[in-house]
Amino acid sequence: MMMGWGFHGGGIIFMLAFWVLVIALAVWLVSALFPRSTGTLPSQYTRSNSDASKPALEILKRRYAQGEITKAEYEDIRNDLMG
Numbered sequence: 001m002m003m004g005w006g007f008h009g010g011g012i013i014f015m016l017a018f019w020v021l022v023i024a025l026a027v028w029l030v031s032a033l034f035p036r037s038t039g040t041l042p043s044q045y046t047r048s049n050s051d052a053s054k055p056a057l058e059i060l061k062r063r064y065a066q067g068e069i070t071k072a073e074y075e076d077i078r079n080d081l082m083g
Contacts, residue, residue: 060077060081
């Protein structure tokens with residue numbers, strides 16, 4: 001009769017390999033869906049200080065031209081933006 005370990009103990013090895021594969025696949029799937037952040041931004045998202053202040057200066061000029069702010073406020077804000 002065929003009683004015993006089956007495949008001469010090889011069944012447990014295949015079962016272990018199966019579960020290792022399932023766990024590895026789950027870890028890979030989670031890491032693919034939720035990548036770790038390296039803490040740095042890609043260069044396409046970083047700008048120099050002068051580039052970052054250009055849109056702000058345009059808004060400031062528009063607000064001054066429309067009379068929303070005084071000349072003193074304009075100069076103070078511009079000096080802050082220019083660093």
